[in-house]
Amino acid sequence: MAWLDTVVQGVLLGGLYALFATGLSLIFGVMRLVNLAHGDFSILAAFLAVVAVGASGLNPLLSLVVVAPLMAVLGYGLQWLVLDRLLGRGVLPAVLVTFGFSVIIQNGLLETFSADSRRLNPGGIETASLPLGGGLAVGWFPLLTFVVAVALLGGLQLLIGRTAIGRAFRATSDDGGTAALMGIDTRRVHGLAMALSLAIVAVAGIFLGIRTTFTFSSGPDRLLFAFEAVIIGGLGSLWGTLVGGVILGVAQTVGAKLSPGWGVLAGHLVFLAVLLLRPAGLFAPSRRVDT
Amino acid sequence: MKPLEIQRTTTASRVGAALAALLMAALVALPWVGDAGMMRMAVEFTALLVLAQMWNLLAGYAGLISIGQQAYVGLGGYALIVLADDLGVNPFVAVPLAGLVAAAFALPTATVVFRFRGGYFAVGTWAVAEVYRLLAANTDALGRGTGRTLKAVFPLARETRELGTYALALGVGLAALAAVYVYLRSRQGLGLMAVRDSEPASESLGVDVFRTKLLVYVMVAFGTGTTGALIYLNLLRISPDAAFSINWTAYTIFIVVIGGLGTLEGPIVGTVVFFLLRETLADHGAWYMILLGALAVVAMLRFPQGLWGLVAERWDIRFFPVQRRVRITK
Amino acid sequence: MSLLAVRDLSARYGDFQALFGVSLEAAEGELVAVIGANGAGKSTLLRALAGAIPSSRGAVELGGRSVSGLPAETLVGLGMVLVPEGRKIFPSLTVEENLQVGAYRGRPGPWTLERVHALFPVLRERRAEPGTNLSGGEQQMLAIGRGLMANPRLLLVDEISLGLAPLVIRRLYEVLDAIRAEGTTLVVVEQDVSQVLAVAQRVYCLRKGAVSLEGVPAQLGRAQIAAAYFGT
Numbered sequence: 001m002a003w004l005d006t007v008v009q010g011v012l013l014g015g016l017y018a019l020f021a022t023g024l025s026l027i028f029g030v031m032r033l034v035n036l037a038h039g040d041f042s043i044l045a046a047f048l049a050v051v052a053v054g055a056s057g058l059n060p061l062l063s064l065v066v067v068a069p070l071m072a073v074l075g076y077g078l079q080w081l082v083l084d085r086l087l088g089r090g091v092l093p094a095v096l097v098t099f100g101f102s103v104i105i106q107n108g109l110l111e112t113f114s115a116d117s118r119r120l121n122p123g124g125i126e127t128a129s130l131p132l133g134g135g136l137a138v139g140w141f142p143l144l145t146f147v148v149a150v151a152l153l154g155g156l157q158l159l160i161g162r163t164a165i166g167r168a169f170r171a172t173s174d175d176g177g178t179a180a181l182m183g184i185d186t187r188r189v190h191g192l193a194m195a196l197s198l199a200i201v202a203v204a205g206i207f208l209g210i211r212t213t214f215t216f217s218s219g220p221d222r223l224l225f226a227f228e229a230v231i232i233g234g235l236g237s238l239w240g241t242l243v244g245g246v247i248l249g250v251a252q253t254v255g256a257k258l259s260p261g262w263g264v265l266a267g268h269l270v271f272l273a274v275l276l277l278r279p280a281g282l283f284a285p286s287r288r289v290d291t
Numbered sequence: 292m293k294p295l296e297i298q299r300t301t302t303a304s305r306v307g308a309a310l311a312a313l314l315m316a317a318l319v320a321l322p323w324v325g326d327a328g329m330m331r332m333a334v335e336f337t338a339l340l341v342l343a344q345m346w347n348l349l350a351g352y353a354g355l356i357s358i359g360q361q362a363y364v365g366l367g368g369y370a371l372i373v374l375a376d377d378l379g380v381n382p383f384v385a386v387p388l389a390g391l392v393a394a395a396f397a398l399p400t401a402t403v404v405f406r407f408r409g410g411y412f413a414v415g416t417w418a419v420a421e422v423y424r425l426l427a428a429n430t431d432a433l434g435r436g437t438g439r440t441l442k443a444v445f446p447l448a449r450e451t452r453e454l455g456t457y458a459l460a461l462g463v464g465l466a467a468l469a470a471v472y473v474y475l476r477s478r479q480g481l482g483l484m485a486v487r488d489s490e491p492a493s494e495s496l497g498v499d500v501f502r503t504k505l506l507v508y509v510m511v512a513f514g515t516g517t518t519g520a521l522i523y524l525n526l527l528r529i530s531p532d533a534a535f536s537i538n539w540t541a542y543t544i545f546i547v548v549i550g551g552l553g554t555l556e557g558p559i560v561g562t563v564v565f566f567l568l569r570e571t572l573a574d575h576g577a578w579y580m581i582l583l584g585a586l587a588v589v590a591m592l593r594f595p596q597g598l599w600g601l602v603a604e605r606w607d608i609r610f611f612p613v614q615r616r617v618r619i620t621k
Numbered sequence: 622m623s624l625l626a627v628r629d630l631s632a633r634y635g636d637f638q639a640l641f642g643v644s645l646e647a648a649e650g651e652l653v654a655v656i657g658a659n660g661a662g663k664s665t666l667l668r669a670l671a672g673a674i675p676s677s678r679g680a681v682e683l684g685g686r687s688v689s690g691l692p693a694e695t696l697v698g699l700g701m702v703l704v705p706e707g708r709k710i711f712p713s714l715t716v717e718e719n720l721q722v723g724a725y726r727g728r729p730g731p732w733t734l735e736r737v738h739a740l741f742p743v744l745r746e747r748r749a750e751p752g753t754n755l756s757g758g759e760q761q762m763l764a765i766g767r768g769l770m771a772n773p774r775l776l777l778v779d780e781i782s783l784g785l786a787p788l789v790i791r792r793l794y795e796v797l798d799a800i801r802a803e804g805t806t807l808v809v810v811e812q813d814v815s816q817v818l819a820v821a822q823r824v825y826c827l828r829k830g831a832v833s834l835e836g837v838p839a840q841l842g843r844a845q846i847a848a849a850y851f852g853t
Binding site: 106271 | 548585
């Protein structure tokens with residue numbers, strides 16, 4: 001029973017990882033851009049929530065209403081002013097510039113908020129649990145996180161699959177030059193993709209900050225887990241990302257149960273195993289595997 | 292007389308050679324002219340310079356953008372401790388041996404990370420570095436999270452140790468620079484630059500792309516590992532979070548981007564700028580890193596050829612020329 | 622009245638200059654053919670007009686209004702639409718979605734999904750399949766349909782005959798003529814001279830990036846055209 005509980009926790013944790021992974025995979029899909037500061041942006045959002053909560057006494061979950069749009073605007077602006085210039089110049093500029101962002105954000109957070117670890121307090125929901133019968137109970141909050149993750153993923157899938165802007169995303173991802181010939185402003189599409197990515201990662205960051213403590217340097221690990229979830233699930237598949245996140249989450253919780261220091265490492269090892277055995281990921285659509 | 296001549300040295304390169312000789316003389320004299328603090332800083336300078344040259348070779352010439360080279364810094368550092376303390380090897384001899392250990396780890400690592408390309412290759416190298424960090428932090432023999440101290444040097448007198456480290460650093464620095472220079476001027480080096488510029492084209496000309504990249508990756512791991520060992524010979528205390536820290540990559544990237552990617556002189560310029568900034572901003576903590584990051588971003592946007600690149604383009608100077616010029620003699 | 626007036630258009634790809642001061646005109650309701658050998662600059666001309674070559678220089682007027690230097694997406698909004706060489710169907714979109722994305726700018730006009738389906742019934746039959754599942758000829762129909770969905774005033778059509786059977790090509794040209802009859806102006810680039818001259822009101826021949834011949838097809842002799850085409 002204890003194992004089942006561990007696995008369930010891992011599954012729910014996977015929902016959070018899928019949230020982190022979605023933003024990363026979205027901009028990679030649309031622009032072939034890997035944002036090395038992805039995790040740091042989520043932590044930035046968490047700290048913004050700290051400020052919002054401190055200033056207004058709002059519940060951190062409600063602070064999302066302010067923080068997510070703010071991060072979206074930031075994403076649009078960064079893409080428009082800086083990142084768009086780097087597309088089409090090869091891999092190096094984008095890697096270096098987003099790495100530079102990562103350094104700037106982390107050290108900016110360090111300067112502003114010191115090295116103290118923080119946590120967002122939603123007033124008790126994070127410790128409440130829901131009994132499922134048979135002696136099994138799940139935390140309300142992890143369950144909520146998972147539900148939110150699935151809802152956001154579903155919403156994104158609908159957006160991309162059924163709307164005009166979704167078609168624009170896909171067309172731009174296929175062939176930016178021809179997309180422009182359709183009347184699509186690809187620069188705006190890139191900006192929107194980045195805005196969406198940062199908004200989603202803001203949600204992820206705040207949920208993370210409620211679930212556990214975080215510091216200025218918590219970003220890079222988020223990036224790694226997001227990356228691993230995307231690769232395990234397979235590039236180009238949103239639901240694959242969810243499964244990838246779940247597999248990673250379960251690997252980590254099971255690993256941690258076996259030996260406390262081995263949780264994260266177990267995740268890395270599962271990731272490496274998938275990479276060696278099935279490099280395209282578990283659910284990759286046959287079309288695109290490579291950058 | 293042939294109508295075309297391949298020219299490989301220029302006036303500038305002869306000037307550069309002369310300057311280098313002068314610098315060498317100054318460095319050799321330092322232990323007698325300067326103090327221990329200056330020698331320690333020289334060791335740090337050399338270490339960062341070699342790390343930068345290595346990363347430059349990987350990214351600027353081979354086109355492999357890795358942000359996980361700290362894996363080899365850590366592996367080299369820990370290998371030093373194990374070789375010197377546990378296996379009784381002379382600590383100075385252990386430094387290049389530690390480089391070999393790092394190179395040995397690079398082979399299986401390459402089979403994993405070479406499955407990625409571009410931006411995902413970068414993250415993949417980082418993931419691998421994290422795996423090494425966690426392995427070190429979870430291994431009792433390596434001191435787990437607290438790390439270990441290099442005890443093999445305790446029997447030595449302090450001056451001897453410092454002089455030995457300094458001499459070793461000079462040797463490593465020179466050897467690394469010479470090796471990179473010779474390699475790039477060789478046929479293999481030409482093949483490497485062809486791979487960077489276009490893999491399909493170079494493949495069609497008979498360059499074995501995979502082997503070339505693998506060879507460079509392993510050689511760079513050797514250089515980085517040796518430097519890692521040198522760093523911890525200097526610092527004497529190693530811990531997983533410090534040895535495998537992403538900061539090694541952050542500093543290296545800054546140095547190479549500001550100095551000039553894809554040139555041999557660039558990393559030298561970059562390291563000088565880095566040290567100047569560090570000494571001037573020493574008291575300002577995180578602002579220093581913020582400035583570094585911002586400068587790297589601006590450099591990438593505005594002058595991607597780096598400071599040295601600007602100079603070289605403007606005045607067509609190359610102290611360490613690796614191109615071949617075709618001169619038409621008639 | 623000229624819908625399209627081009628004066629002194631030049632374009633380069635890096636160090637290579639592909640167009641040298643090309644001038645041409647298309648009157649409203651005309652089908653203008655641009656012919657020439659491979660590498661003569663025909664596709665470059667269309668791409669430059671469509672805004673896909675930002676470095677191009679020269680004066681381009683659409684309906685009397687200057688549109689020089691405007692980006693591709695803006696030109697679509699103004700009614701200048703390119704059906705690109707090689708079809709360039711989006712693989713991630715279905716046939717239907719490829720058509721829908723053509724209407725992204727939402728320009729008002731007579732062309733709707735139903736009308737495009739009427740023109741090319743195969744696009745309705747295979748609407749849910751990925752766009753690239755179609756055969757070459759069907760993809761060309763999809764590309765043209767996609768262009769029409771933007772309700773263009775001026776439709777630029779680049780090399781539709783490549784890789785297609787003569788029967789299919791003839792059918793496509795009948796369609797182009799029908800589109801012209803409905804009021805759309807067309808500039809058609811083509812290597813297959815006879816097919817396009819049968820429906821064109823005016824022809825320009827390009828050679829090495831410059832105009833080597835201009836005139837009304839009926840008034841030009843074969844030898845004249847061949848000379849302009851090949852440069853003998």
